[in-house]
Each structure stands twice: as C-alpha cells, then as structure tokens.
Amino acid sequence: MVHRALTIPELIHLIVNNVPLGDDGWPSSDWRSPDLPTLQALALTCRAFHEPALDVLWSLQEGLSHLVECLPTDLWTILDDRHGTLTLNEPTRPTTHQDWERLEFYARRVRSLRYGPRKSPLNPYLRMSRVLSGKLFRWLLSSSPSHHLLPRLRFLEWYGSDIPFDYVDSAHMLFGPQLYMLDIGSCLQMLVHLHRRSPDIQDLHIHPDGNGGPDSDHQPIPRDILTSLTPLRSLTLESFSPFDIDVLAGLSTLPHLTEVKIVIATITRQDKRSLLETDYPAAQSLEFRALKSITLVLSFMTELSTILSVCRFPRLRRLNLTSFWGSEPHAFDEMLQVIHDCCSHGVLETIQIHTVPGQLTHLEEGIQVITATSLSRLCAFRRMRKIWLLTEMYIALDDYLLEEMAMAWPCLESLRFQSMAEDSWLIQNAATLEGLVPLARYCPSLKSLTIDVDPSDTFISPHAEPGGGHCNRVLRSIDFKQPFATDIYNVAEIGAFLYAIFPNLQAINEYDSTMTSDCWRLVENTVHVLRKVSQWPRNAGES
Template identity: 55%
Template sequence: MVHRALTISELIQLIVSEVPTDDGESWSRSDFPTLVALALTCRAFHEPALDMIWSRQDGLGNLVECLPGDLWKISDDSGKTLTLREPTRSTTQRDWERFEFYARRVRILHYGPKRIRRKSRVLSEQIFCWLFSSRPSHHLFPKLSFLGWSENMPFEHHESVHMLFGPQLSTLHMGVWSSDFAASQAVPQVLVHLPFRSPDIHELTIHMYANGGPDDQRLPSKVFASLIRLKSLTLLSTLPLEPDVFTALSALPHLTEAKITIHSGDEDACGLLGTDHAAAPSFIFRALESLTLTFSLMSDINTILSACSLPQLRRLSLTSLYGSDSSMFDRTLQLIRDHCSHAMLEVIELRTTIDLFPSMDFEEVPEPDTITAASLGHLFAFRSIRELELLTEMYIALDDDDLKEMAMSWPRLKSLQLESVAEEEPGMSVTLEGLAHLARYCPAMNWLAIDVDTTGTFVSPDARPGGSYCNQVLQAVDFQRSHASDCPAEIGAFLYAIFPKLQWINSHSDDTPGEDSWKPVEDMLDALRKMSQWPRNIVLTPLTT
C-alpha cells in the first residue's frame, strides 16, 4: 500500500527535482540511472521522473527513434546518423503516439554541437525535413520553452527550424557565425515566423554572418516590433542595423537588456546610422536597464548614443574594436552624460583597445593619445556609480587631486579599474596619497586596479596616513605595471593604514610586470595584520639579565 505522503504531488516533485540532471555545463554530476529507477518505482514517481528525463534534449535523434522502425534507419557504419527508410509511407496518428508521449515533456532543446551527456544520433537532412513536412500544422514540442539553434547546420535544416517554434517558447538562441552564407541568410526568413508561432518570446539571441554583397538580407524590423514581451536581446552581426530596427526596439515596453555587436571587419566601414545626430534623441528606451554596444569604430557607438535617450539605464558597456582617439572618447563621455540618467546609471565599462583582438592586422598602429581628467569629469555627474572600468590603448593622465575629485563624486563606488595597455606608460602622477582619498570617500570599494607611483613614500610617526580615514572592505588591488620602490616597509605601512584588510597585490596574474617588487610589501601587510590581532590587554614583560 502506498504511503499517503506519496499522494502529495508537490512532495513527489520535490523529491524528483533533487536528482542531479544534465544542465549543459556540469553533466558529470547527472544521475540519469536514479531518474530511470524512480520512473519504474511506482505510478506516483512515473510521470514526474519521465518529465525530468526528457525535459532537456540534445538533438532530435532520441525522439525519432520513438517512431516505428519502418520509418527510419541508421545510415552509416558509425551508427551516429539517422535517415529516412525508403520507400516512405504515409503515417497515422498511432505512429506518432509514442513520439508525442515523450515530446510533450521536452522543455529545452539544443540543436547543434553536443552539449550534454546523453547525446542523440544526428538526423540527415532528408529525415529532418520529413519530420516537419509530415505534420505541417502540428507543434512537435508544445511545451518547449528554450531552443538553442547553433551554427554549422545544413541550409535545409534552417528552412524548417521555425516549425520548432511553439506557443510556450520563451528563449531562442540562434547562431550562424561562419562563412556559410546561405545558412546565415536564412536567419531573417526564420525570424519572420517568430511573432506568429511564439509571441511570448522573452529572450532572443541572434548571430548572423553576411558577406557584404547586395544580396545580404537585413533583420526585419517588423519582427522586433511584434515581440512586445521581449525582455532581452543579444545580436551579433556583420551588417549595420537600419534605423527602423532601433525604432522598433525602443517601442518595446519590457526590453530591459540589449547586447549589440556589429563587426564589419573593415576599419573604414561607414557609420551605422549616418552622421552624428545633433538633434534631440530619436529613440527613447523607456525600460532599458542594461546596454552593451560592441562596434568596430567608436564613431558608430557615438552615433547610436547620440540618437538614444536612456532614462532607466543602470549598466552601460561600450567596446570599440579598433581603438579610439582622445577627442572621440571625450565625445563618448559627453554623450553618456547627456543621454543617461544621472541618478540611475551604476555601472560603466569602456574598452577601446585593439589588444582585445590581437589577430587583427593593422598596417600601422598610431601613437596613442592621452585621456585626461577633463574627459573623465563628464562622468562626475553620476552620483550612483558603483563600478567603473576603463581599458584602453591610450594613456591615462591623472594626479592625486583628480583621484580625489573622482572619489568625492562617486561615494558609492565599489570597483574602479583604470588600465592602459600603451607600450610606454608616461610617469604616473597618482601616488599613495591619492589612494587615501579613495579610502576616505569610497568606504564600500572592494576592488581597485590602477597604476601608482610609490617613489618617495614616507610615513610620519606623528600622523596616520589618510588622516585616520580607512577602507575596511578592500582586500585585493591590482597595481598593474607599477613597481614598488625600495621602501617596502614604508609602502606597506601606508597601505595598511588606509586599507587595513588588504592582503593581495597583483595576485590575479603571474606575469604582471613589477609583481615581484610587491612581494615584500605583501609580507609587510601580513605582519602588520597579525600584529593588530594581538590581544590589546597583553602585558609585555621586559627581559632581565
């Protein structure tokens, strides 16, 4: 007799959900045999366990093998490919009963390179097309919520992929990032079906390649305009976006995250939307909270920013693949100041370094410009900044007074990274005295990366460094290419006074220039920290002779 507890469906579901399953990343922890055992234990566990077993599929092979054996066969000696058995015959509803029994349990489907442990056989183009043409008006996976469609699929597969779209599909990842031009050009055609078959899509990822010819198909703006429930968009393409696409995206009431990468592969590519918009913003993104823009040229990023109003933006990440110059970068910071809410923006990431893509071939790398405090001053209006990252091929010229103004402008700052990869760094003007301002005005800072000049560091016996202000949170810093001077005791004492919890310097990399010079400083910090933990009521007994 079954225990009454097993009649509670919620309890059964909790038990089954405790069994580790394939998640696409940590498949080694999957306990598939336990799920099979649960499915065979009793009726109470049968359905929930089967739901878990079939919920995630890598390809369609396992389901095709649920069809009658006279409809398919294994076509090669390796036993990895399924194809249609000839001659074909018409199917009946009974032929599909076992297929549907399991297909209705599938909620996550990856189609492409194998991701999980229980791999299925690959479908030939012939049987793939037959699978959908046999029942054109039927949703094969009525409860499918996630579809990951990867690259390197035959063109015929792309023609039918929209048949996988169902009423419960909420996440679609569609990537074709290769020289297979025909397959990539099928992407816009596939997306046309999305609003009609899956109107509740929440997350959309699109990767598509184009050869720059007249036959390139652009992303249809009407598709985005129809996805009124879309919350997150990730787009990677070699084609510029039409203004109509931005018009459609700005009108989406629930779009909170957008990641757009347009890589033309040509440093001299024309601007994205034409010339810089001097008039009022054309696109108002009223719900957008996170925006990531990655383009070949900083001028294209500026064009986008100048055309947009971002009143709710909290996180902004900008990357120029071909670097920048100081005037263009200054313009970028001005646009951020003028088009983002000073009260809302919390995270700013700016990357303008060609070193991110070392494989790119530049005939001549220009002499880097210099970013000054006047440019960074455009960001002082954002009082809620919590994270600021600047990675650039340009020089960064700051002194202690500039750092003080930064610290006073951003009292909530938690992470500050100012990194230049210029081959020859000019003499840095920021000293440990400048870091004391960060310790005083940014008490929540827990990460710092900056070049610092420690020459002439001195700790007075009459006054505590930093005026007795200290940061009790920071435990690690990255002084990048800076070298510790010949006074590790003075440097360690100064750093301990302003950052008493500091333990690690340049610990993230073993090949950081100057790292060896910081080891004595770390040792000094460790000794001072141990000494501070001694009992304060300890009585020192003098030695007697």
Template identity: 25%
Template sequence: MHQCLLIPETVQLICAHFRPTNKHLPTLDAANTSTLAALAQTCRYFANPALDALWVKQIALTPLLCCLPGDCFAIDLDEAGVSHGRWARPIFAGDWSRLDFYAARVRVLNLDESSDAAFSAAGANFFNQLAAGAPSGGLFPKLRVLYSRKYPHVASCLRMFLAPTLRTLRVYAKTEREHRLMMTHLSTLPSAAPQLTSLLVYTGEKFFPRPPHFDAAVSSILRRMHSLEKVTMGCPDIASLQHIGRLDSLRTLSVVDLPVEFQAVKKSKDAKFFPRLLELVIRRGDILTALAFLRLSTHAPYKRISITTAGVVSNPELERLFAAVASACRPTSLRTLVLHAAGSGGLARVGAPAIRPLLAFRNLAHVELLSSAGWALDGDAVRELACAWPLLRTLSLETSAMPGGAAPVLASLEHLAAHCPHLASLKTTVDATVAVPDVLPSAKRVRQTRLAALHVQNSDIADALAVARYLSRLFPALQDIKTHRDGKDNSVRDNPNQLTRDMMTQHWRWKDVERMLPHFAATRREESQYAMERL
C-alpha cells in the same frame, strides 16, 4: 500512501527539490538524476512530476534520439576513433511516439557540441533527414529556451525547434550557407514563435565580415515582432531601430554597430525613443553613431551601458562621449558603465576634466574606462572619483600605454580605501617609485577589507618590500596582483629590447609583492590575536 502525496503540489515540490539550484548549471548531476529516475518508477503519483524534472533541461539531442527505435540509426568510428551517427533506415511516423512523450517535457535546450559528439559530427545530411521526418508542429512543442552557440548544422533543422511557447532564441551560424538556411527558418519566427521575447543572433563577426544580406534579413524579422525584451544582433537598419525603439517591452539592446545613417535621425518631440531600455551594448561602433543614439534615447532608464568604439578616437571625441552618457542617463539609475576607446593610441592622456561629467552617477558599482593613450590623473582626481562613487565594487582605468608617464602615486589608493568600502577589484596604473610612510598616526590609518585583486598594468615600482608592507596594511584581503606581462614570456636576459626588459623587471617586482602579501597578512593576524589574548 500518505494522503499528503495525493496533493499534486506536494509531489511537484519534492521533485523540484532535486533540480539544480544554480540556473547556470547545464543539467542535473548524477545523484539527482538517479533520485528522480527512482521517484519516476516509485508510483504513478510521482511518475509525471519526476519525469518533468528529469527532462526539463537538456544539453544534447542524444537522450532524445535514443528514444527512437534502436534500428533507426547506427554510430560508426572513423580512422581517428571519432564517433559519427548515421541513419540506418528511413524514419516512419510510428517511430516518433516514444520520443514525443519525452520531448514534450523539455523546456530548455542548451545544445552543447561536447556533450553530443557523435551526432554533432554526423554531418548536415543526418540533421536534414531528422528535420524532414519531424512532426509538423515541431519536435519540442513546449520549448521555452533554445541556446545553440556553436552547435553545427542547427541552421539546417531550425524549424523543428520553433514552438509557439518559445521565449528565448540564441542561434549561431559560421558560414554564409548556414546564414541563408537560418534566415529561411527565422523568416517564419513572428508567426511560429509569437511569444518570443529574447532574440540573439550571432554572426561570427570576429572571424569574418558578415554577409551584406544578413543584417537586412534579421532587421526585417525585427520589424514584425512586438513583444521583444532583448535583442542581440549585428547592425540593425534604421527602420528596425525605429520599430523596436517604440516598444515598451524592450529592455536590452546589444549590437555590433549602428548604421551610419542613424547620425542624421532627428529627435522627436512627441515620441520617446527606447523608453524602457535598461541595457545598451555597442561592441564595435563608430563613435558618432554612438553619440547620436545617446542623444535620441535621453528618456531611457539605463542601468548598464557598454560602448566599445572602432577606429581612432580623439580626446575631444572621448570627452563628448562621456558628456553624452552623462546627459542620456538618470543620475541614480546607472549601475554599470563600460566605455572603451581602444583606438586612441599616440594621443595625449585623458585628464580629470574629461571624466568629471561621469561623477554625477552616485550609484555606480562597476566602471571600466579604457583609453589606449592613458589617464592623466593625480591624487586629487583619485580622491574626487572615490568620493563620487562610494558604491564601487569594480573599477578599471585601463590603458596599454608604456610605463613612464604621469600616474597617481601609490598613496592615492588610500582615497579608494577610505571612500569605497565595497571595492573588490581594481585595475589602474600607479607610481610605486615614490616612498610611502611606514607608520601612520592611528587617527589617519585606513583599512579596506574587501579588495582582493589589483591589476597595476605597466606601473613602475622601486622597493617591493615597502610596497608589499604598505598594501598589506591598506588592503589586508589583497591576494592577487597582476601586470600586463602576466601570461607572457618574462625571461629578462633573453629579450634584446631594453624597454621590454625594463617592463619584465617591473613585472617581477610586482610578483615579489604578491608573494610577500600572505606573509604580512599572517603576521598581522598573529599580532592581532596576541593583542586580544593580552586583554
């Protein structure tokens, strides 16, 4: 053996080469798995590093359960051909030795129901017996990350996944019984996982109301943890918010809502509230509590804010929200801003003065603003917006308003092309019924080569050919055009509603534009190549 292979770091680097380079990949591919298995069998110097790389990340319990003696469990097929695991005999203390040898190498466990079909469908009793026989110190003594989005019955055996080394925990329960079981195990979290920095508790709020005791139980856990960097939960209580608000470590807070009592909390002159918070997400909150939170956290160096309001939001309230964001955030720190006022239907459209406070954030790269009532912006407002946000990569001025209202003319997109060179995705309403110039003087020609996707919502359009020619000149990389009718039945003749038929007609005109864009792009490339050949 070469002497270089006697250096442990060299062997570890060789094995690390076969790990997935993309952190989002669930596990190793087949080729790398075979290579690492071969390395593990080559010699004793490669065995442990290769096994560590093989087992470091798992997406199922099946490989580990297969380390138990073969007579421990059996897999049966039901009448529908679905596999179900079951215990064939009790688990004895000596059965764990081989499993412990490999389980100690697991650092990331991302449980996926589809990758563990036989055991995920085994039922709660199967997992209860597994948890009862598991070692007292947990099944994975060096586990750092546990993801369990919708893996069934994890709540009943959560104890065996908790380890002192655990740093990230994401769990999910879809029934009240699972909620109670989960809380039984999570109540020991501060002592069982003292190094935990990221806690994500999903409660199925989209499918049914959260049990009233659940948020209170999670809040009581938060009050006993002191190293949290990321928290995702339903609705924390006042005491837990005040506790985590004093943590210098907290970087991300994602909640469904904030308690109504939070509106009465007064700002302290001495203590800073969420002094290091970088990301705030409120998924379905009351606008007044959102305003109160922003008022109290004016010292936070926000990089991302995402607020979706619940209920009807008036234009004055929306203007207050925009102003509160402008007051709470540092002008140079904010990179992503998502503000959705989804319940403002039937109100007047939001004008440029309401958006103007947000123009102070010169480093914004991603902006999503939603008003159901729509946006009353003209060409001058679009120019002002484009000049203020030169680093934009995605811009969405979303609305569900019907066509026919005031909208900036198609030519106003030239301001975005001229001042936002990095813009790659745009969602806005435009008036494409106004004629655009066919040819511009060379001094006024603008070409933006990054925009690839355009969502025009319910925009009106007259001449598809003229619009396609104009857009292909302005945005030569544009390929994808969508409307609000994408993914819906667009059979014009079969729909009795005149407004819907008009929207379908506009949709098909925009799809004509999309079909013509590649042809215009090819023609321009040929002309450019011909011009270069003649030089």
C-alpha cells in the same frame, strides 16, 4: 506500501528537480542534463516518481532523434554513413494516431531543444544526437497530428554550420506558443514566423553561424522582424553586416525591452568602412523607456558615439562599450560627453569601456593620453557602483581627480583604471598613495581596485595616522601597475600606509607575475606582517 510523504507532489518534485547534473561535457548548467541513470532509477521506483522523473528526463533534448526512435521502426531507418543518419523509409506509409502515441507521450515533456554542434566542446567523443535527414525532419514536423510537435517547448537553441541547410524551410514549425527563449544563427527566414507562432517570446539571441544560406551572415536584420516582437525583454544581435541605425528606432518602440547587446564586427583592421549603414538625423532622439542594460561592441569609438548620441536612456543602469580598433583622446572625450548627455545621472550604476590594445597607442602627435578633464565628466553619475576603463591609451590621474570621484561615488564597489599601453609605467603618474585616502574615506563599499599610482614619495608621519584615521575595511585586493624602487625603507613606508587605510587588504597584484608584481609582493608581505602584529595584544589576552 508507499510512505505518506511520497503522496505530497511538492516533495516529489523537489527530490526529482535536485538530481545532480550529469558530466555531459557542457560547461554551462543551462544545457547540462541531470544524471540520466539516477532519473531512470527514480522513474522505475514507484508510481509517485514515474511522471515527475520522466518530465525531467525528457526536458532537455539534443536534437530530435530520440523522439523519432519512438515511432514505429518501419517508418525510419539508420543509414550506413559516418553520422548514422536517421532517414525516412521509402515508400512512406500513411500513419495512424496510434503510430504517434508514444512520441507524443514524451514530446510534451520537452522544455529545451538544442540544435547545434554535434560534439561536446569539452569531450569531442561524446555524441550529442543522431542526425536527421532533411526529408525526415520535414516529414516529422508536417505529419504530426498535433499542431505543435513540442507543445511545451520553452528554450530553443538553433545554430551551427553542421545543421543541414535543408532544415531551414520547415524549422520554424518548432516555434510554439510557450517558447520563451530563442538562440538562433543567421536563418532570418525562420524569424519571419516568430511573432505569429510564439507571441510571448521574451529572450532572443541572433548571431552569425554560416548556415543561413549564401551571404546570410552579412544580411542586415529587417526592422519589422524585431518590432513585431512586442513582449521581448532581452535581445542579443551579433552580425558582420553594417548596422542600420534605423533598427534602433524600432527597438525603442518595444515597451518591455530591458537588455540589449549589439556586436557588429569587422574581419580585418584594413576594413575601415563604417559599420553604420545610414546616418540618423541628429535632432531626432530615441527614448528607450524600459532599457536597463546595453552592451555595444563596434569597430570604432566614433561609431559608439554615433549610436549613443541619438538615444536617451532614462532607466539605464549598466553600460558596456567596446571598440575593436582602439581609440584616440578626442574620440574618447567625445564619447564620455555623449554618455553624460544620454544617461540619467541618478540611475546609471555601471560603466565599462574597453578599447582593444596595441592599435593606436602612438600617433604622429605623440603619446595618447586620456586627460583628467575628460574623466571628470563621469563624476556627474552619483549612483555609480562599478567603473571599468581598459584602454590602450595612457590614463592621466591625479589626487584631486581621485578625491572628486570618491566624493561623487559613495556607493562605489569596483574601480578599474587600467592602461594596456606598452611601457605605460614609463609615464610619470601624478596620482599618489595619498590619492587613495578619499576612496578609503568616502567609498565604504569599495571591494576591488585597479589603478596606477606613484608610491615613490610615500611618507609616514610619526605624529599622524595615514588617512587621518579613515579606512575601508571591505577592500581585499588591489592591482597596481606602477613599479617603484624597492629599498627596504620605501617598502615599509608603502606597506604601512596601505595597511592604515585598507586594514583588511589581502592581495596586491594577485594574478600578475611580472617584475612590477615582484616589488609589490614585498609590500604585500609587509601588510601581512603588520596585521599579525596588530593582533598580538588581542591574542595574548585570549590565551
């Protein structure tokens, strides 16, 4: 007799939904199926577990071959080829409702369908699904008695150069009324049907995969396709084609759009053409009323500025910008000014700017430096929690700027100013360890710090504690890129200073194995020793 606890549906679903994920080779848990033998055992345990276990067992499918194999065997056959392709038997007899009963019994349980690379990225010998011939694929979708083959499909991933091209003309029939997320390659003809067949789509990823037909990866996304998706909340757009800024005007009309990622990539450094297809009137401004996060990855810093300059983001919290081919100080300064003008000073919390190193570090006019004047524009944003700047240029910091930033950002949690220029340590840095004191004093939530300072003149007074007694007890890790002369006295002074303002500091240059890290490792050891010494009286009292 079944225990009364197993008559509670919530408890049954809790048990089934907590079956561990199987080791199927996929790195992301979103596409890893639960352990199949465990689910099979649950489904056969008793009636209480049967339906819930089957729901989870069939919830994620890698292709449609398992469903095809639920049809009568006289309708399909397996070809003797290297893929073991499933194909339609010829001639095809008319089907009855009974032929489809078993398939429909399982098809209604499918929530996620993945059509992508047929091999696992971590296990190339793991077969994900049999290939369906194009004829069988089209027949399956067009002959099903149900209007939608997978009526409860929520997530569809469709990309990969090994998907047969003759799937494309009928693949849109997989779109159903419950579809929530679509991750698709360059099959733009499929997207034309999306707003009609899946009116509640909220998450859309479009990226090149070389399988949408000739030159499909270089076709611009039609504006009308995107503007028709009114419920859309998240959009990722990756392409090799020029980006028409007019698409932004369409995106700005979507009332629920909260997250956007646009990646427009060039292939070679020699291709210096702008990836912005058209100019946009400077006087016209596009307001994204709901947008909270935007990521832009373009070739040049000037393109980033051009896009941002025609936009207004009253609710933007996260801004992530990447320039493939470096930058120069004037373009960087212009971009910071554009950020200052287009984002709300009381809402923006995260700024990440990355310019790819090794491209434009040295020009004819000499060393390229981001000045303190440029960086001071960021102090207008009063709710800043995360500032990351990774660039091939040199970053000119001084103690006055660090104090201004610390006082402007009381909620700061992560600060990373990192120059990736060759021999950047040869440039004399005006910022010193004294400049870190305001960060310890005014930024109590600061957890991580990457910065270049000159520690050579650090001095510990016997009459006053470094930092005036102010300290940050949250920060655990610091990365310094500036080396220094490692005499014993200097190491002790630097270690004592850092311990005074960051008493819980655990690691310095933790993942850096260069000579720069070696000298700072001595400082880290000094900090650890000082922490042990500070605990002596307390430990003695306890014993």
